[in-house]
Amino acid sequence: MVDELNKDQSTEQKILTAAKAVFIEQGLAGARMQDIADKAGINKALLHYYFRNKEKLFDMVFAEAAAKFMPRISMLFEADVPLFDKIRLFVDNYMNLLTENPFIPIFVLNEVHKNPEEVIMKIWGGRMPPINEFAAQIHREVAAGTIKPIKPIHLMLNMISMCIFPFVGRPIITTVFNLGEHGFNAMIEERKQQVADFVIDALRP
Amino acid sequence: MVDELNKDQSTEQKILTAAKAVFIEQGLAGARMQDIADKAGINKALLHYYFRNKEKLFDMVFAEAAAKFMPRISMLFEADVPLFDKIRLFVDNYMNLLTENPFIPIFVLNEVHKNPEEVIMKIWGGRMPPINEFAAQIHREVAAGTIKPIKPIHLMLNMISMCIFPFVGRPIITTVFNLGEHGFNAMIEERKQQVADFVIDALRP
DNA sequence: ATACAGTTTAACCAAATAGTTAAACCAAAG
DNA sequence: CTTTGGTTTAACTATTTGGTTAAACTGTAT
Numbered sequence: 204m205v206d207e208l209n210k211d212q213s214t215e216q217k218i219l220t221a222a223k224a225v226f227i228e229q230g231l232a233g234a235r236m237q238d239i240a241d242k243a244g245i246n247k248a249l250l251h252y253y254f255r256n257k258e259k260l261f262d263m264v265f266a267e268a269a270a271k272f273m274p275r276i277s278m279l280f281e282a283d284v285p286l287f288d289k290i291r292l293f294v295d296n297y298m299n300l301l302t303e304n305p306f307i308p309i310f311v312l313n314e315v316h317k318n319p320e321e322v323i324m325k326i327w328g329g330r331m332p333p334i335n336e337f338a339a340q341i342h343r344e345v346a347a348g349t350i351k352p353i354k355p356i357h358l359m360l361n362m363i364s365m366c367i368f369p370f371v372g373r374p375i376i377t378t379v380f381n382l383g384e385h386g387f388n389a390m391i392e393e394r395k396q397q398v399a400d401f402v403i404d405a406l407r408p
Numbered sequence: 409m410v411d412e413l414n415k416d417q418s419t420e421q422k423i424l425t426a427a428k429a430v431f432i433e434q435g436l437a438g439a440r441m442q443d444i445a446d447k448a449g450i451n452k453a454l455l456h457y458y459f460r461n462k463e464k465l466f467d468m469v470f471a472e473a474a475a476k477f478m479p480r481i482s483m484l485f486e487a488d489v490p491l492f493d494k495i496r497l498f499v500d501n502y503m504n505l506l507t508e509n510p511f512i513p514i515f516v517l518n519e520v521h522k523n524p525e526e527v528i529m530k531i532w533g534g535r536m537p538p539i540n541e542f543a544a545q546i547h548r549e550v551a552a553g554t555i556k557p558i559k560p561i562h563l564m565l566n567m568i569s570m571c572i573f574p575f576v577g578r579p580i581i582t583t584v585f586n587l588g589e590h591g592f593n594a595m596i597e598e599r600k601q602q603v604a605d606f607v608i609d610a611l612r613p
Numbered sequence: 614a615t616a617c618a619g620t621t622t623a624a625c626c627a628a629a630t631a632g633t634t635a636a637a638c639c640a641a642a643g
Numbered sequence: 644c645t646t647t648g649g650t651t652t653a654a655c656t657a658t659t660t661g662g663t664t665a666a667a668c669t670g671t672a673t
Binding site for chain 1: 433434435436437438511514517518520521522524528536537539556558559561562565566568569570572573574576577578579580581583584585586595598599602603606607609610611
């Protein structure tokens with residue numbers, strides 16, 4: 204017999220993949236169920252046969268997209284390694300994650316912007332990412348004079364900003380700096396080293 | 409007589425203001441003409457009496473929003489001042505601009521993301537912002553050994569990222585760092601100094 | 614053979630929404 | 644007073660779109 208699970212998953216997966224692409228490109232309001240069906244190579248009826256409605260489908264896609272960015276950060280933030288190592292580890296990991304999912308950030312940020320309370324609840328069911336340990340570590344280093352004085356929030360924001368923003372502003376950046384797709388990728392590749400160095404240089408007393 | 413121009417402008421302006429608010433909050437696809445009419449305190453008929461259709465109205469709002477961020481940057485980038493001064497000048501000016509228009513970036517970035525070619529054309533009619541002079545200046549300083557080696561593109565991206573991202577990610581940031589509106593504003597205020605210091609510290613050899 | 618899950622086809626409904634129209638209203642200008 | 648431009652009202656059209664339905668088809672398992 205044909206593997207039932209695989210058959211189910213294969214169609215369900217085709218839908219999810221298509222939905223992800225369309226939602227990420229067009230957002231919840233801009234996405235059309237017909238487009239999703241088309242991109243999945245099926246028809247609307249079957250689409251609704253698998254997913255009752257747009258909201259449900261969106262939630263699946265969104266939850267997966269948003270979730271993907273949280274766990275890895277948490278682990279890094281809580282890891283027990285020296286600060287500078289942690290910075291390099293974070294930048295490298297995070298930029299790799301972004302390279303693999305370049306459009307998730309603008310998608311998530313935009314949906315959150317349109318509907319903050321509700322959408323933020325969808326991301327974390329009330330649980331916040333554990334930044335306290337990392338903040339404490341920064342604070343200790345500052346107190347010990349190992350790094351220049353800086354509030355943890357600013358250091359974290361600086362790191363995250365420099366990692367994410369190039370992806371969020373990608374089309375504008377490629378235009379302004381006259382980069383092709385290849386040029387952009389090369390720039391991002393350089394940046395993994397660059398950003399970590401930049402942050403560490405800024406912190407060294 | 410009642411000032412005709414003012415009367416016209418007052419209604420037209422009410423519409424544009426309302427449209428700006430709704431478009432920025434909901435995006436092109438998510439915005440409803442009825443909402444715009446409501447927020448402007450008029451009715452749909454009059455709305456279409458002033459602006460033929462949604463696209464036209466959107467273009468006006470978008471063009472204004474996007475344009476607001478380009479001119480000031482250009483002037484700063486071309487100004488004839490030492491690099492470190494220019495960095496402070498840029499960060500301070502840009503963050504002030506952002507404080508006054510906190511939602512423009514996510515709005516513009518998102519619309520560009522959904523429709524890169526066309527929307528980018530709407531922003532600059534083919535003219536690019538003049539980054540060359542600034543890039544050359546950075547390059548000279550690096551060559552002279554006045555600052556640590558860094559590619560101009562990375563320095564520029566670093567600065568812009570750290571300025572813009574907090575606004576783009578505002579709702580998530582306020583949640584994760586548990587800031588109220590006041591806390592967020594205070595953080596931004598600190599940041600004007602912080603970011604400039606951070607960049608300069610990173611560059612100093 | 615038949616039963617059944619997955620799938621297609623094609624038509625359809627209901628709601629939302631962009632945009633139109635015509636008639637009436639109103640206040641100010643001449 | 645009359646005209647006129649901005650404005651409202653309210654109904655209407657056309658289109659898009661999310662979602663439904665029923666019938667027929669297909670392959671596979673039993």
